[in-house]
Amino acid sequence: MDYEAKGVTMGKSIEAAVLRQSGKPYVIECVTLDAPQEHEALVRIEACGICHMDIDGPSLCSLPAVFGHEGVGIVEAIGGKANVNVGDRVILGYGSCNRCPSCMQGHPFYCDKSWEVTFGGRRLDGSPTIWDSSDSPLHAAFFQQSSFATHAIVPDHCLVAMPADVPAEVGASITCGVMTGAGAILNVLDVKAGDTVLIVGAGAVGLGAIMTARKAGAGAILVADVRDGRLEMARELGATATFNPRMGAMHEWVMAQTSRGVGKLLETSGNAAAFESAIASLRTGGHMAYAILPSPMEEYALKPMPLFEKAARFEALSFGNSVPHDLYPKMLEWWQAGEFPVDRLISTFSFSDINQAMEQTRTGDVIKAVLLMEATDAQ
Ligand SMILES: [Zn+2]
Ligand SMILES: [Zn+2]
Structure with missing residues (x-):
């Protein structure tokens, strides 16, 4: 028919x-x-x-x-x-x-x-x-x-x-996950030139965030992931320092890198241990964006005290708070310019x-x- x-x-x-x-x-x-x-x-x-x-x-x-x-x-x-x-x-x-x-x-x-x-x-x-x-x-x-x-x-x-000259697979690749990472950096964490940002997890969301943070001129882009291959990719795309949490506590590494913790943090790993270590990585007044769909049965032992002590902001995101009509054309322009x-x-x-x-x-x-x-x- x-x-x-x-x-x-x-x-x-x-x-x-x-x-x-x-x-x-x-x-x-x-x-x-x-x-x-x-x-x-x-x-x-x-x-x-x-x-x-x-x-x-x-x-x-x-x-x-x-x-x-x-x-x-x-x-x-x-x-x-x-x-x-x-x-x-x-x-x-x-x-x-x-x-x-x-x-x-x-x-x-x-x-x-x-x-x-x-x-x-x-x-x-x-x-x-x-x-x-x-x-x-x-x-x-x-x-x-x-x-x-x-x-x-x-x-x-x-x-x-x-645009007609963008390969279909490139158009498809900037949608949900990559857009979420890009939106988290631009719309939520508002990463600006010289900022330090910690990105936990180097999947499509995390890697999209790294490319966007670099484009925004972030001074330090710290990235953690348990997969060494992903950390290598993260460095190629703009991470300035990487860490594998299998080697130790992520927040201790973050404190060693920054002395006071990070003010802007994107959690994309969906992992309970990473979540707790992410909170411990924040500086006072820090902002943690949570951008991954948790498994429906997931339960975290959330201790509110560390968030309170740091007067930290925790924000769950939907699609990186992105409007596709704004962000898709922007990402495609960056891609065409060789910057994404x-x-x-x-x-x-x-x-x-x-x-x-x-x-x-x-x-x-x-x-x-x-x-x-x-x-x-x-x-
Ligand atoms: Zn998706
Ligand atoms: Zn509606």
Whole structure:
């Protein structure tokens, strides 16, 4: 089934990677994608990055499901009225409702419906977007995209224009994780020339933060990670000093480097021991940004006294408090100018190799896996 660019209600046959059972492989299935409604676009996905939120998806969503939330593609159809045009090349942003007070104030990262539009499995009006071959609705609209597929339906306010000369995998790589790191540095910690910043964890979020801190002119960029390979990458991207916490207490290393602790700290490791050591690494009046989705069952033994003693600020972030329409173009400009080498993080896989890409993301063998959909279009 296919349909015209506007005003059609029939679905479209596409291919999507469906996870039916946690721990089992994804299977690329032929499924039906709903037609776009008003202010939605049907996007033919060129590439989609893999993020740890996709791996954690089964603990937050019901199955069977279609994950994927770092898509890039071409608008193939719009549902009646939309703020994009057929043929536009776009990067997909995270979901937001576009009508709550936070969204209206330009703060979609504080959307009242954030959890629902991210993990709810349907459009905000409750309608499903993808059905399997036996016409059962799947848990989809993940981040309002579900882009582990050849096509996705996306609200038009979540689409950001992408230049034609940027490779699809580069566009996909600057979305969720890297944007979170960049946003944490610019929007939350407000890192300025000469500042000292500590970044805990050198995954996509941490490495995005390092590149951004360097771009902002930070004087000292301290980085901790338990993987020596990641520390090497961190140094290549701008870290001025690195530490492996397997060698000792991180906060002792930080105190030796700074004498008084750090005023700006980004925690991206999602690790209880690192969390405690991070608090001990702050100077009085320090600011700690927490930018990683914790595992839902995670429990930290949080002692409030060290935070109180230091009059420290602890702030949990959503997407680095970033607005994709502002930050995506900025990061792409930096990349084009050779000042944001995000391509160093990328490993590409064909869509059919999704299970291999997920596994290598899980083990940390690759930093930013990006699936390329082009060759497996269902048409
Ligand atoms: Zn909202
Ligand atoms: Zn993500």
